[in-house]
Amino acid sequence: MRKRILALSLAVALVPGVHANTTINGFASIKAGITTGSDEQLYGYDDTIDFKNESLIALQVKSDLGEKLSVTAQLLGRGNEDFDVGFEWAFISYQLTDNMTINAGRLRTPFYKYSDFKDVGYAYDWLRVPQGVYGLGFDSIEGVTLYRTAQLGSIDSTLQLVFGSYEGDATISGVKVNANIDTVTGITWELAKDALSARFAYLSGKTSIDTSSVTLAPGFTAGNLYQALNANGLAPLVAAIDIDDESSNFMGLGLTYDDSDWIAVAEYTRVEVDNSFIATQKNFYASLGRRFNSLTPYVSYERENNDAVVSIYQPYTAVLPPQLLLPVQGLIASQERDANTWNLGMRYDFHPSAAFKAQFSSEENETNGQRNGLLAFGVDLVF
Amino acid sequence: MFYRMLAIILMLVGVTFAVPVSAQIAVIVNPANSVALTSDELTRLFTGRSSALTAVNLAESSPLRSEFDEKGVGRSSAQLKAHWSKLMFTGKGTPPTELATEAEVLAYVAQNPNAIGYVNAASVTAAVKVALTLD
Structure with missing residues (x-):
């Protein structure tokens, strides 16, 4: 698993006088998928088989500089970004005490139980983390985080505090737009005893997403809509719709049971962005798997429930001319989502460092009545 | 001739299957270490939840390794590898150093007061x- 190299010459060049111990590890996933019908699309797949969409490869370099200081960089290329390589993680780590570590740099936003290693498919049984819950985005933040582990009697406790900001993309109605979350402040706490573990996460921040380029009708963008509303003296309505430095918060609860034969996982999440057209998102999944030596079949269920914030335009229905009311309604309704997904799959450890996985997913979108089926398979490995 | 061939075949079979099943x-x-080790603490040491002692592992190719993973840590080798890949790729831990032979484990533990390892009881x-002895 580990290819440890004592990169003495490199270390001397980088850090004069320090005897650095550098390790290089990596992981890769090669996955293929195809939807079960010609009008079906799911997780970036359609009805022609695709080997690129969820494939990825990553290299991690960690250099231990001694005196409890280390630096870690993870370079990752995703198939759906043409394997363009970027820094997924890049941080320095300092061990304050035996049970306290501080990391600073580019970190994974600790929303979910599997956030930190969701790209490392080998680390879990599913073919992919449940998208109904994990599809939020904002995966990485730049900032600082403190980990503290402790033993409370026979319970293992891991506390994480995080502070930082996000600057990058968000996807609104299928359009990639600029997004910022300032002063991200969060806490996660995980308690584990024997087979059982529980996790709680709460993060808050000030979210700004530039929605002006989102197209509402041919030749008519959200930016055009805001202009027209402002011109009609409806600035308060614009303020209630747009996402400009809005208080937002994330809450997550997770429960895991893993006795090494059975593995059960469930997570519930709630996302709120105040004063905006973003619907409150309440999502959860539950998964059950059974290990038979090297074979682990599993079944999971995901539920997404986002109610469009129709209360935003209700006071204005009598005031607004239809050519403005309709796009306002359309924009707000675009956030409505009511979907159930069933997944059935298996992991097969066919090699000491690699696992073969196959998963069938069936998503029922109640909002538009569409059903999407997807068959995917692939290999996850670590090296 | 026949007996010689039989002997060779038996030897080959012997070599293949003589790996102790259990x-x-x-x-x-280290002899300087007066720790009273519980099997729970052993699991913690070899899963990275405790760093009270420096754990050393046998290489994955060693047959004793998978047996220790099952008996000492209570997980299959694949499960443990998945566990360590979680920690490794999130900067939260590094798996125990792997040594190629039992002789190396014995030498390492003999030289390092803080080390813990395992070998065949014999x-x-x-x-x-x-x-601790694991049956």
Whole structure:
């Protein structure tokens, strides 16, 4: 698993006088998928088989500089970004005490139980983390985080505090737009005893997403809509719709049971962005798997429930001319989502460092009545 | 001629299947170490939840390794590898150093007061102390 190299010459060049111990590890996933019908699309797949969409490869370099200081960089290329390589993680780590570590740099936003290693498919049984819950985005933040582990009697406790900001993309109605979350402040706490573990996460921040380029009708963008509303003296309505430095918060609860034969996982999440057209998102999944030596079949269920914030335009229905009311309604309704997904799959450890996985997913979108089926398979490995 | 061939065949079969199906594993520490080791603490040490002692592993190719993973840590080798890949790729831990042979484990534990390792119970020498025996 580990290819440890004592990169003495490199270390001397980088850090004069320090005897650095550098390790290089990596992981890769090669996955293929195809939807079960010609009008079906799911997780970036359609009805022609695709080997690129969820494939990825990553290299991690960690250099231990001694005196409890280390630096870690993870370079990752995703198939759906043409394997363009970027820094997924890049941080320095300092061990304050035996049970306290501080990391600073580019970190994974600790929303979910599997956030930190969701790209490392080998680390879990599913073919992919449940998208109904994990599809939020904002995966990485730049900032600082403190980990503290402790033993409370026979319970293992891991506390994480995080502070930082996000600057990058968000996807609104299928359009990639600029997004910022300032002063991200969060806490996660995980308690584990024997087979059982529980996790709680709460993060808050000030979210700004530039929605002006989102197209509402041919030749008519959200930016055009805001202009027209402002011109009609409806600035308060614009303020209630747009996402400009809005208080937002994330809450997550997770429960895991893993006795090494059975593995059960469930997570519930709630996302709120105040004063905006973003619907409150309440999502959860539950998964059950059974290990038979090297074979682990599993079944999971995901539920997404986002109610469009129709209360935003209700006071204005009598005031607004239809050519403005309709796009306002359309924009707000675009956030409505009511979907159930069933997944059935298996992991097969066919090699000491690699696992073969196959998963069938069936998503029922109640909002538009569409059903999407997807068959995917692939290999996850670590090296 | 026939007996010689039979002998060779038996030898080959012997070599292939003579790997002990269930060896006693001795968990060893430095003689200077007076730790009273529980199986729970052993699991914690070899899963990265405790760093009270420096754990050393046998290489994955060693047959004793998978047996220790099951008996000492209570997980299959694949599960443990998945566990360590979680920690490794999130900067939260590094798996125990792997040594190629039992002789290397014995030498390492004999030289490092803080080390913990394991070997076949039959291989234990006076230079180390047995902290726990796994059947």
